[in-house]
Amino acid sequence: xxxxxxxxxVVLAAGLALLLAACGSSGGSSSTSTTAxxxxxxxxxxxxSPLTEALSGxxxxxxQVLQETDFEHLDPGIAYFSVDYAVIFATQRPLYSQxxxxxxxxPDTAEGQPEITDGGKTVTVHIRKGIHFSPPVNREVTSAxxxxxxxxxxxxxxxxxxxxxxxKSIEGxxxxxxxxxxxIETPNKYxxxxxxxEPKGQIVADALVLPLxxxxxxxxxxxxxxxxxxxxxxxxxxxxxxxxxxNAEGKVLGIGYIPGKSATLVRNPNWSASTDYRPxxxxxxQVKIGGTSTxxxxxxxxxxxxxxxxxxxxxxxxxxxAEKFKSQLEISPGGGAHYIGVNNAHGPFKNVDLRKALWAAxxxxxxxxxxxxxxxxxxxxxxxxxxxxxxxxxxxxxxPSGPQFDFNEHPEGSMAVAEKYMKLAGYPSGKYxxxxxxxxxxxxxxxxxxxxxxxxxxxxxxxxxxxxxxxEASTMYAKYCNVPKEEIDICPSVGWIADxxxxxxxxxxxxxxxxxxxxxxxxxxxxxxxxxxxxxxAAEDVVxxxxxxxxxxxxxxxIVEDAASIPFDWDKQANIEGSTVxxxxxxxxxxxxxxxxxxxx
Amino acid sequence: MSATxxxxxxxxxxxxxxxxxxxxxxxSPLQLFWSRLRRDRVALVSLGFIVxxxxxxxxAPLVVSVLGLPGPDVQNLNLTDSFGSPLGPSLxxxxxxxxxxxxxxxxxxxxxxxxLEVGIVGTGISTIxxxxxxxxxxxxxxxxDTALSRFMDVxxxxxxxLLGLGLGAACSxxxxxxxxxxxxxxxxIFIISLATWPYIARIVRGLVLSMREREFVEAAxxxxxxxxRIMFREILPNLTAPxxxxxxxxxxTNILFEAGLSYLGVGIRPPTASWGQMIADATPIFSTxxxxxxxxxxxxxxxxxxxxxxxxxxxxxxxxxxAR
Numbered sequence: 026x027x028x029x030x031x032x033x034x035v036v037l038a039a040g041l042a043l044l045l046a047a048c049g050s051s052g053g054s055s056s057t058s059t060t061a062x063x064x065x066x067x068x069x070x071x072x073x074s075p076l077t078e079a080l081s082g083x084x085x086x087x088x089q090v091l092q093e094t095d096f097e098h099l100d101p102g103i104a105y106f107s108v109d110y111a112v113i114f115a116t117q118r119p120l121y122s123q124x125x126x127x128x129x130x131x132p133d134t135a136e137g138q139p140e141i142t143d144g145g146k147t148v149t150v151h152i153r154k155g156i157h158f159s160p161p162v163n164r165e166v167t168s169a170x171x172x173x174x175x176x177x178x179x180x181x182x183x184x185x186x187x188x189x190x191x192x193k194s195i196e197g198x199x200x201x202x203x204x205x206x207x208x209i210e211t212p213n214k215y216x217x218x219x220x221x222x223e224p225k226g227q228i229v230a231d232a233l234v235l236p237l238x239x240x241x242x243x244x245x246x247x248x249x250x251x252x253x254x255x256x257x258x259x260x261x262x263x264x265x266x267x268x269x270x271x272n273a274e275g276k277v278l279g280i281g282y283i284p285g286k287s288a289t290l291v292r293n294p295n296w297s298a299s300t301d302y303r304p305x306x307x308x309x310x311q312v313k314i315g316g317t318s319t320x321x322x323x324x325x326x327x328x329x330x331x332x333x334x335x336x337x338x339x340x341x342x343x344x345x346x347a348e349k350f351k352s353q354l355e356i357s358p359g360g361g362a363h364y365i366g367v368n369n370a371h372g373p374f375k376n377v378d379l380r381k382a383l384w385a386a387x388x389x390x391x392x393x394x395x396x397x398x399x400x401x402x403x404x405x406x407x408x409x410x411x412x413x414x415x416x417x418x419x420x421x422x423x424x425p426s427g428p429q430f431d432f433n434e435h436p437e438g439s440m441a442v443a444e445k446y447m448k449l450a451g452y453p454s455g456k457y458x459x460x461x462x463x464x465x466x467x468x469x470x471x472x473x474x475x476x477x478x479x480x481x482x483x484x485x486x487x488x489x490x491x492x493x494x495x496x497e498a499s500t501m502y503a504k505y506c507n508v509p510k511e512e513i514d515i516c517p518s519v520g521w522i523a524d525x526x527x528x529x530x531x532x533x534x535x536x537x538x539x540x541x542x543x544x545x546x547x548x549x550x551x552x553x554x555x556x557x558x559x560x561x562x563a564a565e566d567v568v569x570x571x572x573x574x575x576x577x578x579x580x581x582x583x584i585v586e587d588a589a590s591i592p593f594d595w596d597k598q599a600n601i602e603g604s605t606v607x608x609x610x611x612x613x614x615x616x617x618x619x620x621x622x623x624x625x626x
Numbered sequence: 627m628s629a630t631x632x633x634x635x636x637x638x639x640x641x642x643x644x645x646x647x648x649x650x651x652x653x654s655p656l657q658l659f660w661s662r663l664r665r666d667r668v669a670l671v672s673l674g675f676i677v678x679x680x681x682x683x684x685x686a687p688l689v690v691s692v693l694g695l696p697g698p699d700v701q702n703l704n705l706t707d708s709f710g711s712p713l714g715p716s717l718x719x720x721x722x723x724x725x726x727x728x729x730x731x732x733x734x735x736x737x738x739x740x741x742l743e744v745g746i747v748g749t750g751i752s753t754i755x756x757x758x759x760x761x762x763x764x765x766x767x768x769x770x771d772t773a774l775s776r777f778m779d780v781x782x783x784x785x786x787x788l789l790g791l792g793l794g795a796a797c798s799x800x801x802x803x804x805x806x807x808x809x810x811x812x813x814x815i816f817i818i819s820l821a822t823w824p825y826i827a828r829i830v831r832g833l834v835l836s837m838r839e840r841e842f843v844e845a846a847x848x849x850x851x852x853x854x855r856i857m858f859r860e861i862l863p864n865l866t867a868p869x870x871x872x873x874x875x876x877x878x879t880n881i882l883f884e885a886g887l888s889y890l891g892v893g894i895r896p897p898t899a900s901w902g903q904m905i906a907d908a909t910p911i912f913s914t915x916x917x918x919x920x921x922x923x924x925x926x927x928x929x930x931x932x933x934x935x936x937x938x939x940x941x942x943x944x945x946x947x948x949a950r
Binding site: 317323341343344390391394395397398399466469481493495500511 | 701726795897912
């Protein structure tokens with residue numbers, strides 16, 4: 026799980042402190058196919074979406090990709106940034122992965138669904154035969170390669186950001202440093218078994234959709250992993266349909282990937298279509314890094330075999346595409362959630378009624394309009410967002426219902442309801458007279474900045490004196506919003522992307538009181554309600570999609586009732602493509618292009 | 627009409643002969659200065675613009691309400707289209723609106739307050755510091771001069787933009803020096819004062835060094851005047867002209883510096899309107915909202931130009947030997 030527009034350090038610290046997940050013992054996945062989650066939340070106003078794209082295409086051709094931001098990490102053991110994922114999932118095959126139009130895991134390097142036995146304490150996965158590493162390794166993938174891929178995640182010189190969040194229950198993992206882990210067994214070349222110290226088989230199995238489970242050849246990678254930090258990415262081999270272009274020694278750096286400049290994906294000659302579900306239409310993908318998003322977008326819209334891959338396409342270009350290049354715009358729902366972190370532990374907003382007053386007064390519709398309007402947003406009314414299992418059960422688009430949720434019923438803001446809660450909080454005039462100055466720390470840059478300003482103005486309208494600061498997103502998270510002792514009252518620019526479609530990955534780390542950490546804290550409101558903590562502990566063990574959806578939806582409702590933080594936007598990702606591209610975005614990541622399905626007309 | 631020559635002191639000790647018509651009359655330095663400035667049309671127009679700007683800034687709330695504009699912080703997302711793009715100039719919003727639906731004209735008018743405040747106050751503080759330090763260094767010479775001059779060298783070698791970025795970021799949330807330096811205008815004025823006083827100090831030092839040897843200083847000393855009296859009552863009045871000239875040329879530099887810092891996001895903080903910050907916000911949406919960049923940009927351009935031209939005019943009028 027990732028905080029929006031951060032990754033790396035922030036999430037690393039969060040992950041280390043995380044106590045995720047005990048799920049029950051039976052098999053099956055807690056993720057769901059999104060077709061179950063309300064059509065209205067997934068509607069894209071008549072524009073193409075991953076759900077409407079034809080997944081067939083013409084074979085051949087070279088796709089040009091423009092992206093403003095460089096990759097963070099292209100090592101499958103480290104990558105955690107949505108922009109990195111576009112390359113990772115075209116070149117690497119984790120045990121499971123998702124088709125672009127679904128959030129359900131599809132066996133990838135695995136041959137079938139994971140078997141969870143022994144009361145949830147053992148997970149067995151069978152490996153598909155006939156998958157080969159790209160040159161210069163060339164040999165067939167075995168279970169030992171998957172084991173090494175995961176084990177090296179614990180190597181401090183690799184330092185996988187989510188290993189401890191999801192795989193800590195594997196026996197020996199908490200003390201592992203990159204060598205063999207006691208709880209990872211490979212009885213034969215095509216079988217891998219995870220022995221767990223706790224019955225958390227479900228979440229371990231679910232997390233096998235993450236790139237960490239992609240096979241890595243030990244005899245080849247080990248020498249690179251001995252470097253501090255590991256430079257395996259500079260020589261990495263692929264199992265997917267594409268590979269980063271390399272030389273005879275396997276060197277990628279400076280050839281297939283030039284940091285800050287370009288990346289070139291070519292076909293993996295050892296890839297066999299019969300072992301993979303990906304069609305892989307394109308012959309080559311050339312990524313050009315740098316430039317200004319607004320300029321890149323125009324080049325794409327007026328170009329042919331070209332796409333832009335960005336965590337957010339510039340607003341003027343989304344508008345231009347919608348007005349003039351409608352067929353070149355794809356909207357992907359499920360781009361994550363944005364909300365306002367409200368400090369429950371310190372300052373005026375310890376008072377739940379003041380939190381509700383702020384929620385009621387906020388014009389969330391305007392906040393979403395500043396983000397680009399209905400085309401790319403839905404007004405959020407709770408925390409489990411569209412495409413995540415449990416979205417409908419938690420109230421769908423409308424949110425939880427009942428008189429106790431009156432503060433949530435006015436997306437355009439209601440000062441009357443706000444006044445009611447101000448009075449309940451002990452301010453009879455309906456305005457705050459407590460004298461405490463509210464510290465607001467938001468993120469710079471459009472549209473986060475505009476949203477933060479709307480929040481600041483609303484606070485002032487409610488009578489709160491404010492101290493308003495906008496910082497770079499990384500500073501905002503790392504120095505202030507993720508650090509409880511800074512006692513920031515309002516963090517208006519925080520957001521969350523789930524790692525996979527289980528509701529636990531959306532709610533647990535962000536609202537469970539036991540996950541609060543001194544730094545890298547992503548429970549931004551420092552919500553610590555014993556009732557909610559207890560409910561989460563119980564819900565972690567619940568088995569089966571429906572049951573989990575229900576259990577976590579109930580928790581979602583309790584978090585809303587506590588006004589623990591204020592959700593305002595469920596994001597939809599806008600992707601733009603040139604006139605001859607038949608681009609396919611994904612539903613399961615934040616909606617970026619899937620190069621294994623994209624083709625040229 | 628008779629041509630007469632009039633002996634007039636100018637700029638302290640400059641002597642100048644002027645042709646004047648009509649009755650012979652002694653003119654005060656101020657009158658003479660004004661008569662010269664009056665002939666410089668460019669400087670006059672600039673002065674007029676600056677006076678207009680000052681009136682606009684001081685009376686901003688009144689001007690905005692007379693023009694029937696909403697306040698600078700009044701958000702109205704109904705003034706953006708369905709994609710969230712701001713609407714352009716119209717009768718009710720002559721300069722258009724920004725992405726929050728705030729009136730750009732209203733923000734440009736209020737932005738003048740910040741620019742002038744930073745320009746004038748920042749320059750004022752650095753001038754006072756510069757004059758005092760320069761005076762001490764020039765008057766006492768020797769060890770004092772060496773120490774102060776080296777200190778000025780140190781200050782002048784600080785990369786000011788980097789310092790601004792650093793301080794702006796470090797003091798951004800809680801302020802610095804136990805809240806003494808507050809984020810926003812306070813920080814910017816502090817940085818500007820810190821960075822620019824040595825320029826004034828160096829000039830003052832040089833002038834004082836030569837002036838302290840003059841007869842009138844000797845005379846004052848012979849009469850038993852204290853050092854303080856000599857410095858501030860005898861020498862300082864003779865430095866007025868260069869101080870005014872250099873001070874007025876420093877103002878536009880400081881205004882641009884504020885705009886630069888605000889553009890980089892460490893200066894004036896929203897919701898306070900600042901031209902630099904508006905230009906920064908407008909950059910990514912220029913293709914859909916040109917007005918958001920053009921109007922604050924033009925305001926900044928005209929203001930800086932006016933101060934520069936006025937500074938040049940003042941220099942000519944106060945020190946006519948210094949032909950440009």
